Amino acid sequence: MIDVAPVLAAEYPEPLWVQAKAALRAQIAEGEARPGSRLPPERELCRMLAISRVTLRRALTALVDEGVLQSAHGRGWYVAGAPERKDWPNTLESFTETAQRMGLVAGSRVLRCELGPSTFDEAEAFQIAPGTPLYRLDRVRMLDGVPIAVDESLVPADIAPGLDGVDFTTRSLYDTITGLGSRLAQADSTIEARPADAALAGHLAIAVGTPVLEMRQIVRDETQRPLLSSVIRYAGDRYRLRTSFVRSPGA
Amino acid sequence: MIDVAPVLAAEYPEPLWVQAKAALRAQIAEGEARPGSRLPPERELCRMLAISRVTLRRALTALVDEGVLQSAHGRGWYVAGAPERKDWPNTLESFTETAQRMGLVAGSRVLRCELGPSTFDEAEAFQIAPGTPLYRLDRVRMLDGVPIAVDESLVPADIAPGLDGVDFTTRSLYDTITGLGSRLAQADSTIEARPADAALAGHLAIAVGTPVLEMRQIVRDETQRPLLSSVIRYAGDRYRLRTSFVRSPGA
DNA sequence: AAGTGGTCTAGACCACCCC
DNA sequence: GGGTGGTCTAGACCACTTA
Numbered sequence: 001m002i003d004v005a006p007v008l009a010a011e012y013p014e015p016l017w018v019q020a021k022a023a024l025r026a027q028i029a030e031g032e033a034r035p036g037s038r039l040p041p042e043r044e045l046c047r048m049l050a051i052s053r054v055t056l057r058r059a060l061t062a063l064v065d066e067g068v069l070q071s072a073h074g075r076g077w078y079v080a081g082a083p084e085r086k087d088w089p090n091t092l093e094s095f096t097e098t099a100q101r102m103g104l105v106a107g108s109r110v111l112r113c114e115l116g117p118s119t120f121d122e123a124e125a126f127q128i129a130p131g132t133p134l135y136r137l138d139r140v141r142m143l144d145g146v147p148i149a150v151d152e153s154l155v156p157a158d159i160a161p162g163l164d165g166v167d168f169t170t171r172s173l174y175d176t177i178t179g180l181g182s183r184l185a186q187a188d189s190t191i192e193a194r195p196a197d198a199a200l201a202g203h204l205a206i207a208v209g210t211p212v213l214e215m216r217q218i219v220r221d222e223t224q225r226p227l228l229s230s231v232i233r234y235a236g237d238r239y240r241l242r243t244s245f246v247r248s249p250g251a
Numbered sequence: 252m253i254d255v256a257p258v259l260a261a262e263y264p265e266p267l268w269v270q271a272k273a274a275l276r277a278q279i280a281e282g283e284a285r286p287g288s289r290l291p292p293e294r295e296l297c298r299m300l301a302i303s304r305v306t307l308r309r310a311l312t313a314l315v316d317e318g319v320l321q322s323a324h325g326r327g328w329y330v331a332g333a334p335e336r337k338d339w340p341n342t343l344e345s346f347t348e349t350a351q352r353m354g355l356v357a358g359s360r361v362l363r364c365e366l367g368p369s370t371f372d373e374a375e376a377f378q379i380a381p382g383t384p385l386y387r388l389d390r391v392r393m394l395d396g397v398p399i400a401v402d403e404s405l406v407p408a409d410i411a412p413g414l415d416g417v418d419f420t421t422r423s424l425y426d427t428i429t430g431l432g433s434r435l436a437q438a439d440s441t442i443e444a445r446p447a448d449a450a451l452a453g454h455l456a457i458a459v460g461t462p463v464l465e466m467r468q469i470v471r472d473e474t475q476r477p478l479l480s481s482v483i484r485y486a487g488d489r490y491r492l493r494t495s496f497v498r499s500p501g502a
Numbered sequence: 503a504a505g506t507g508g509t510c511t512a513g514a515c516c517a518c519c520c521c
Numbered sequence: 522g523g524g525t526g527g528t529c530t531a532g533a534c535c536a537c538t539t540a
Contacts, residue, residue, distance in 0.1 A: 015528065041506060052530045054305070057508085074506055074538030092496035181324070181527075183315070187496045193444035193462035193487030211462035211487065213444035217496075222318050223331060236444035236462065243494055245343035245438045245468075266509065292525060303511045308527085325519030325525050 014171075018179035020049050020059035022172070025068060028079055029100055039069070039077040066097055092187045092219070094174035095141050095151070095232075104143045110168050111138040111150075111203070115157060125218060126156050126226045133157035139168060140203050141232075147204045148238050153230040173228070182227050187219040191241065196233075204235045211236035271300050271310035276319060279330055290320070290328040343438050343470070345425035346392050346402070346483075355394045361419050362389040362401075362454075366408060376469060377407055377477045384408035390419060391454050392483075398455045399489050404481040424479070433478050438470045442492065447484075455486045462487035 024045075039045065042060075046053050060077060063069040070080050099106035115133050123130040134154050141149045153173060155163060160180050168176075174184060195209040204212075212233045219228040234241075265273075275296075290296065293311075297304050311328060314320040321331050350357035366384050374381040386406045391398050404424060406414060411431050419427075425435060446460040463484045470479040485492075 017528085043506085054531090055529060058528095071507065072538085073508075073536070076506065076538095092498045183498075185498050189494055189496060191442060191464070191492040191494070192490065193464040193485070195462050195487070209460070211444035211446050213442070213464075222315065223321055234444070236446070239443065241442040243440055243442070243496065245440060245494065247343045247434075247436050268509080294525085305512090306510060309509095322526065323519085324517075324527075327525065 014176065014179045016051055017055045017058040017062070018175050020051055020056060021062050022175060023049065024059060024063060025100055028068065029103065029105060035079050037079050038075075039079070041076065066100075068100065092184065094172050095149075096172035096174065099143055102143075106172070107142045107145065107170060108139040108151075108168050109142065109147075111140060113137050113164050113166075113168065115164055118154075118156075122154060122229070125229055126154075128156060135160065135163045137163070137168065137173065146238070147235070149232050149234040150200055150203050151230055151232045153228060155228050156226075159227055177227060183221050184219050184227060185222045186224075187217045189215055189217045191215050193236070194233075196235075200233055204238075206235055213239060213241065215241070267302055268306045268309040268313070271302055271307060272313050274300065275310060275314060279319065286330050288330050289326075290330070292327065343435065345423050346400070347423035347425065350394055353394075357423075358393045358396065358421060359390040359402075359419050360393065360398075362391065364388050364415050364417075364419065366415055369405075369407075373405060373480070376480055377405075379407060386411065386414045388414070388419065388424065397489070398486070400483050400485040401451055401454050402481055402483045404479060406479050407477075410478055428478060434472050435470050435478060436472050437475075438468045440466055440468045442466050444487070445484075447486075451484055455489075457486050464490060464492065466492070 040048070042053055042056060046056050049056065060069060060071070064071065067080055069077055071077050093101070096106040113135070115135055117131040118126070118128065118134045120130045122134060123132060126132075126134075134156055137151075137153045137155065139151045139153075140147050141151050155173075155177065157163075159182050160177055163176070166176055177184065192214050194212050194214045196204065196206055196212045198208055200212065201208045201210065213236055215232045215234070217228075217230050217232070218226050219230070220226050291299070293304055293307060297307050300307065311320060311322070315322065318331055320328055322328050344352070347357040364386070366386055368382045369377070369379065369385045371381045373385060374383060377383075377385075384407075386404075386408060388402075388404045388406070390402045390404075392400045392402050406424075406428065408414075410433055411428050414427065417427055428435065443465050445463050445465045447455065447457055447463045449459055451463065452459045452461065464487055466483045466485070468479075468481050468483070469477050470481070471477050
């Protein structure tokens with residue numbers, strides 16, 4: 001199944017285990033990802049990826065947390081069954097992870113990736129001083145090459161140093177931030193339907209005024225520190241958000 | 252702070268890192284767990300607990316996932332200043348409750364309220380036999396008299412007998428169902444942006460093709476039994492959904 | 503008995519923070 | 522520079538599964 005030895009080049013930012021995770025996910029997505037199919041043994045994966053077993057297992061464990069894989073003690077690693085009908089959690093997923101769940105390949109066209117001082121409003125959202133440097137990352141997000149959404153993200157520079165040196169054409173911003181030591185835990189979101197303006201319509205190849213699902217998120221770590229702010233505008237007929245709401249006990 | 256060397260006996264049952272986690276948590280709880288206080292360096296904790304650094308870090312990472320600790324790169328480990336927030340992130344609210352929270356008055360214009368046999372698709376959604384009677388309740392939902400959304404709801408007749416005798420101009424459907432003995436617990440939802448068709452545009456007094464936020468929900472009780480299915484279409488510029496997403500726990 | 507995942511170790515090197 | 526967390530390695534042993 002995994003028959004190539006992906007080059008886990010010693011490029012700066014991404015830890016080895018994040019790279020290994022991405023490589024494994026890619027191989028699973030491309031290859032026949034029939035749920036239930038078995039992966040090669042750990043020790044062989046180590047050889048193929050040229051990493052140690054501890055590092056490999058860190059990647060595998062992360063994929064278990066994302067529901068991609070599951071392990072069986074004396075038997076091996078298996079691709080998790082897609083029919084996860086059990087419950088419908090409102091999990092925070094990156095675009096890349098959502099694509100993976102649907103069996104598609106996520107990609108990006110980077111419109112902007114630069115460092116600049118924060119405005120007053122941005123600084124307030126991140127609870128930092130105005131003018132503190134922020135990365136601005138604007139991307140057209142694609143599934144199997146089809147433009148689905150435009151993502152405008154902001155990340156404080158101290159959280160993700162060197163972000164402008166990363167090629168986000170295929171990389172996941174979530175993975176990159178995670179690899180730099182921060183932990184995404186929770187996202188507060190607002191969602192509304194708006195008409196597409198000219199710029200957005202151009203990027204998504206839709207008509208001006210077409211309905212667009214606009215989601216504004218602030219993603220925080222466990223300490224409620226804001227890590228990432230993003231506005232994602234999905235073409236209305238190309239994306240569907242799903243979540244679940246829970247009744248609070250008092251009401 | 253941690254001044255004893257707990258006996259992490261090599262007895263089988265609990266992995267070492269789980270024992271270490273428990274020991275650390277106990278020490279933190281007993282000792283002055285003032286948020287912000289620093290733990291001894293990792294290498295010293297290793298010596299005190301008589302475990303390797305890898306194992307220790309596995310315990311520490313687990314405690315981070317639980318919100319007990321946090322790390323600071325060149326500085327040390329700190330007890331999280333975490334008074335646990337009891338706020339349930341994404342609560343299931345009725346339109347009426349949302350209105351009250353915002354200090355507005357919710358109302359309805361009832362378009363339809365009748366009993367009829369379920370179709371095959373409807374029966375499948377409710378896990379009942381096709382033809383089983385359902386109430387169909389269609390309403391224009393309003394805030395302070397302004398039309399905001401059109402709500403098309405379905406309720407199995409056995410859950411809410413006599414529903415067609417209720418005046419929903421001011422009554423809440425949630426309250427009515429709750430009052431009849433069922434408990435709304437959870438809702439699985441999909442959300443997308445669609446253009447308004449002629450009928451919808453007429454009800455909301457908007458132009459045909461205007462973006463509309465379309466939310467489809469199935470509301471269930473604690474046993475996962477479906478109680479209510481609804482499609483709510485909000486005028487895009489008159490409503491904003493808010494929710495939160497949480498990262499799936501690696502615990 | 504062979505193969506596989508699960509746990510643990512000792513040591514190395516790096517990046518960051520503060521003096 | 523010294524102390525600290527972050528990552529990675531090679532190897533060992535154990536527990537579970539399958540034949």
